[in-house]
Amino acid sequence: MTQIRGQKDLGIGVIYLALGLAGFxxxxxxxxxxSGRMGPGYFPTIISGLLILFGIIAMLRGLMREGQPIGSLNWKGMALITLSVCAFGYLLETAGVIVALLALILISAAASERFRFELRAALGLVAFIIVCAVVFIKGLGVPMPLIGEWFK
Incomplete structure (x- = not known):
């Protein structure tokens, strides 16, 4: 029987593989x-295939190379990241992409112990929201409201 040498690599490989298979x-x-005329399954299939590939590579690394053992879980971080994604999904239609992205970024940033809300971070936040709105709504034509029905 093969001995697990890198628990973290093997663990994340299993997670990637499971998510990739579910998505696929x-x-x-x-x-x-x-490629020229993508259907609704194009992007999820490609991303799922990449997740499966990365999962297999990470699992092999966990079996072949020494790595770190799995330590304690960061429950606060996991809860805040999950909450940020749920808040984005809830706020997207009702409040619009600007507020939804603002909530997503600020809640997920709070998961980091090193996050400090400073002028530089605020400018990066505003720039990121503008770029996302321009690329996804104007450039790609994704049907998301810039301003939601709460503000109309």
């Missing part, structure tokens, strides 16, 4: 399309 199974019901 869900995406198979959508049409794939072509």
């Amino acid at each position: 199974i869900i995406a198979r019901d959508y049409s794939f399309g072509t």
Whole structure:
């Protein structure tokens, strides 16, 4: 039997592999399309395939190379990251992409012990929201409201 040498690598590999397989199974019901004319299943299938590949590589590393053992879990960080994604999903339609991104970024940033809200961070936050709005809404035409119904 093979001995696990890198618990963290093996653990994250299993997570990547499981998420990739789940995404791949869900995406198979959508049409794939072509590179020039992507269908709704194109992006999820490609991302799922990459997750599966990275999962296999990470699992092999965990079996072949020495690595760190799995330590204690950061429950606060996991809860805040999950909350930030849920808040984004909830706020997107009702408050708009600006408020949803603001909530996503600030809540997830609070998960870091090193986060400090300073002028430089605030400017980066504003720039990131502007770039996301321009790229996704204007550039790619993703149907997301810039300003939600709460503010109309």
